[in-house]
Amino acid sequence: MNRRDLLLVVGASAVGAAIPPTPAAAAAGGDDRARWAARAQSLTPTLHETEQAPLNLVRAIAAAELALRFRMDIEGPAGGLAKRVLRKGDSVIVDFGGHRTGYLSFRLETEGREPDAPARLRFTFGEVPTDVAEPLYPYQGELSQAWLPDEVVNVDYLPQSVRLSRRYAFRYVKIEVLDTSPGFGVRFESLKAHAVTSARGMPPALATGTPLLRRIDEVALATLRDCMQTTFEDGPRRDQRLWIGDLRLQALTNYQTFRQNDVVQRCLYLFAAFPRDDGLVAACVYEKPGARYGGLHIVDYAALFNVTLLDYLEATNDVETARDLWPVALRQLAILGRDVDADGRYHDPGNVWIFIDWARDLDKNASIQAVLIYAWKATLQLARKIGRHDDVRDFPARIERMTRAARAHYWDAAKRVFLSGEKRQLSWASQAWMAIAGVSSRAESAAALRAAVNDAGAVKPVTPYLYHYVIEGMLAAGLGREARALLEKYWGGMIAAGADTFWEIYDPAQPLSSPYGDIHINSFCHAWSCTPSYLLRSGRLT
Amino acid sequence: MNRRDLLLVVGASAVGAAIPPTPAAAAAGGDDRARWAARAQSLTPTLHETEQAPLNLVRAIAAAELALRFRMDIEGPAGGLAKRVLRKGDSVIVDFGGHRTGYLSFRLETEGREPDAPARLRFTFGEVPTDVAEPLYPYQGELSQAWLPDEVVNVDYLPQSVRLSRRYAFRYVKIEVLDTSPGFGVRFESLKAHAVTSARGMPPALATGTPLLRRIDEVALATLRDCMQTTFEDGPRRDQRLWIGDLRLQALTNYQTFRQNDVVQRCLYLFAAFPRDDGLVAACVYEKPGARYGGLHIVDYAALFNVTLLDYLEATNDVETARDLWPVALRQLAILGRDVDADGRYHDPGNVWIFIDWARDLDKNASIQAVLIYAWKATLQLARKIGRHDDVRDFPARIERMTRAARAHYWDAAKRVFLSGEKRQLSWASQAWMAIAGVSSRAESAAALRAAVNDAGAVKPVTPYLYHYVIEGMLAAGLGREARALLEKYWGGMIAAGADTFWEIYDPAQPLSSPYGDIHINSFCHAWSCTPSYLLRSGRLT
Numbered sequence A, B: 001m002n003r004r005d006l007l008l009v010v011g012a013s014a015v016g017a018a019i020p021p022t023p024a025a026a027a028a029g030g031d032d033r034a035r036w037a038a039r040a041q042s043l044t045p046t047l048h049e050t051e052q053a054p055l056n057l058v059r060a061i062a063a064a065e066l067a068l069r070f071r072m073d074i075e076g077p078a079g080g081l082a083k084r085v086l087r088k089g090d091s092v093i094v095d096f097g098g099h100r101t102g103y104l105s106f107r108l109e110t111e112g113r114e115p116d117a118p119a120r121l122r123f124t125f126g127e128v129p130t131d132v133a134e135p136l137y138p139y140q141g142e143l144s145q146a147w148l149p150d151e152v153v154n155v156d157y158l159p160q161s162v163r164l165s166r167r168y169a170f171r172y173v174k175i176e177v178l179d180t181s182p183g184f185g186v187r188f189e190s191l192k193a194h195a196v197t198s199a200r201g202m203p204p205a206l207a208t209g210t211p212l213l214r215r216i217d218e219v220a221l222a223t224l225r226d227c228m229q230t231t232f233e234d235g236p237r238r239d240q241r242l243w244i245g246d247l248r249l250q251a252l253t254n255y256q257t258f259r260q261n262d263v264v265q266r267c268l269y270l271f272a273a274f275p276r277d278d279g280l281v282a283a284c285v286y287e288k289p290g291a292r293y294g295g296l297h298i299v300d301y302a303a304l305f306n307v308t309l310l311d312y313l314e315a316t317n318d319v320e321t322a323r324d325l326w327p328v329a330l331r332q333l334a335i336l337g338r339d340v341d342a343d344g345r346y347h348d349p350g351n352v353w354i355f356i357d358w359a360r361d362l363d364k365n366a367s368i369q370a371v372l373i374y375a376w377k378a379t380l381q382l383a384r385k386i387g388r389h390d391d392v393r394d395f396p397a398r399i400e401r402m403t404r405a406a407r408a409h410y411w412d413a414a415k416r417v418f419l420s421g422e423k424r425q426l427s428w429a430s431q432a433w434m435a436i437a438g439v440s441s442r443a444e445s446a447a448a449l450r451a452a453v454n455d456a457g458a459v460k461p462v463t464p465y466l467y468h469y470v471i472e473g474m475l476a477a478g479l480g481r482e483a484r485a486l487l488e489k490y491w492g493g494m495i496a497a498g499a500d501t502f503w504e505i506y507d508p509a510q511p512l513s514s515p516y517g518d519i520h521i522n523s524f525c526h527a528w529s530c531t532p533s534y535l536l537r538s539g540r541l542t
Helices: A003-012 A030-042 A078-083 A129-133 A211-227 A244-256 A261-273 A299-316 A319-339 A365-386 A395-410 A428-437 A442-454 A464-476 A480-496 A531-537 B003-012 B030-042 B078-083 B129-133 B211-227 B244-256 B261-273 B299-316 B319-339 B365-386 B395-410 B428-436 B442-453 B464-476 B480-496 B531-537
Strands: A048-052 A056-062 A070-077 A091-112 A119-126 A150-155 A160-163 A168-179 A184-197 A284-286 A417-420 B048-052 B056-062 B070-077 B091-112 B119-126 B150-155 B160-163 B168-179 B184-197 B284-286 B417-420
Touching (some): A030 A261, A048 A091, A056 A078, A056 A129, A091 A211, A184 A211, A211 A244, A211 A531, A244 A299, A244 A464, A261 A299, A299 A319, A299 A365, A365 A428, A395 A428, A417 A428, A417 A442, A442 A480, A480 A531, B030 B261, B030 B319, B056 B078, B056 B129, B070 B078, B070 B091, B078 B091, B091 B211, B129 B168, B184 B211, B211 B531, B244 B299, B244 B464, B261 B299, B261 B319, B299 B319, B319 B365, B365 B395, B417 B428, B417 B442, B428 B442, B428 B464, B480 B531
Antiparallel strands (some): A048 A184, A056 A091, A091 A160, A091 A168, A119 A168, B056 B070, B056 B091, B091 B160, B091 B168, B119 B150, B119 B168
């Protein structure tokens, strides 16, 4: 099932039917939601804008041996741009030497006769060389082509200072002159990027570690910085949206780096304020033009809302917010618990999006069982920390039942791995999540993870999102050395491919793959890939 | 020679070499020009904006029998637009029921899932059905395709109120949805035009005349209104520029209709303020981003600056302005006079743009001789009205010499027509301008014009601009009935073709012709075609 199908199914019917409110959730009525929305609004961070000059003019050269198929050769310093007269059919690629989220401005001057026509220009914004090295059309993807990073702009009155009105994510800008008039050409003076982020400055660089680990940390920081806007966006190129799964990893990294905890707080309040009518949090919320319900639900993301709230409390000691949002956390489990049977086994109702990873053939039954156990455990901890013992009196028994069910249905005692689904599928995901959830002992987890990683037939992750949880699973299993090696290999693979920020999708076996049918719609700065900075700076991985 | 070639030649070398200033022109130094520019600026009129709702949704139907090849069938009232959900690949044509210059705004609403992508839309603005009924690409024209009236717009955050930032000239708007996302469609609510003009209200309709003449007057008024912006533009679709040839006809019509004489005054000051270094007025000036020299020169347009100043004085009695700009008028003749030989004959230096009309094969020698005589006579009259007799003491003798030369070189006494060039070309233009200039007697003019009009081999005009001067020639020749018949036939031909405003080019024999190589770049609201309202309302033609 591809994402498009999933979204349409989920749009129609998500996470079962509405159920009667629990007493705690009853407290979270319209009044609370309005108050939470106002609180989120009041926490909107300021965006900081930094003017940046381009470094070089570059040329894309086909290079079949590289993961992204092109390398960039320097034509000359970017200072040459202001001297170059561009006419109909001419184009140039400007390299800003790193990734940023932001705007583009320039002074459009003319050469030749007095300009007697508008200039029609096409801008293509590249996060990576492929974006500007090859045509974006015909577009093969399933997602809206309105996300493709190109723009046709008509500038009527010349010379003119222009600032493009839309925000882009880019290192490269390809400029094509579609037309001026036969009598004049154009020159771009003072071409500048205006980077925007809500991050206040960069944390100090890592003082220890190998050069590779330090570079991975640097790129991870840039990734998070460029995704930190008025919320934690998933990716600044496309979607630009706050998703729970991404938020959790961004928040963890933020606590170790930018420490802008008020942005995490704002995001938690946004999810609390804009749930489905019955209180199930949305997988994502929209911020613009106004904050609102995102219309999509993901089982694992709803469960991870609670984990994210616990992480926030642990990082900030903001008990007041944790108490304020407690009814939301409790409500998630009340709703998700409807699909857990008396023996503690979660049953996929079949019309619900369970994410875990973009790996196409992944069977998610084992993983989601583990994610839910993990969420119940986190929620229990949260309740204890804020003194809501009464609300969770039945949690320990439930967790025990769910853990028993996980072992009963997914643990293969002979092979010493978790297998998922009717086909008894072996995947990294299942072992990682069971380890994180504590379903397997430390020794079992270590054996299971090693078995999966060493089995070429096991379903591997394709996203940095799931790779993060594999590393978490390894750490839970005491496999610190393997975790570090995996981080170096996987994130280092993107570094080797020339990444300035980490990507939404990276399958080392198929670096040009896209879950959307076209690599040009992939996001190459995607915040769920920023966790190396969390892992390295928290001391969890050294 | 096509326009493109002409422009390039003229860009390089225009109207001979610079010559020493005459005493009068010496007064017009940098100080005067700065003062004139400031005066022009102070006369900038206010633009009035009127919100207008569309009338119908229409569909273009091929109709080979019509001049413009398409007719518009009504699909339903425009109120249906807000209910129509448009998805990727859908399109609709909205008909505002008449022409306007202005902006477009709408509220972009969505249907389906919460909008998870921008909407990418293409708008095509049609002055006539052909603009929206057939593809604009591949474009065949010589002028910049940046003038083509289409625009791709990305709307990021939905729902959203949008006002497109560029100004367009249109009756029809074709909207195409290039993409939204698979999960949602868009609806256009409150789609509105915002018509802008500096005209303050419409003059009362003609009380007399046939229905056809009254409709011609109405369309002519709409044409002038939509070209009246902060200057008299030639056409609001393309160029959007102040040209002397167009200005003269707009000003004459304005005195009889909108009577916004300060706009004429502003335009005269703009030409005075931004001439070539030696004082030759430009054929056009640019207004935006700042008022400036147009870089192009046309012999007949420089001569007509003086006529326009005289017209202005006669319409307004504003002696102060006429005196202020008198050095400019005198300077034009000093410069143009360099190409007039001792016997009074003007010699085309060959590297100068002489316009007269867009008719491709027209020999312009006779016409330009007559235009110059007309300009010298007008300048003489102007001098007398403002008491500058000393400056024009030699004018009567010069006019006599030029008139003798005109007859000696162009009048064929046997055929009783003016013939132009080595091939002794018979054209409407030569007869008309000689009649206007008074080179031929009333009876000679009448005979010559009748001979040309009745000779199928004579070169005919292709623009309303020259048709106007043919009518002026007929009136000078006492051919009132023929003048009115020509007006009814020529401008009535555009009415029959469905014109809401009159066109830049209309060749009844080839209604799809373009001097630029592509009909889609023609302007269908072009102010030099607005003179029927002048002719009908001034009583010159009844």
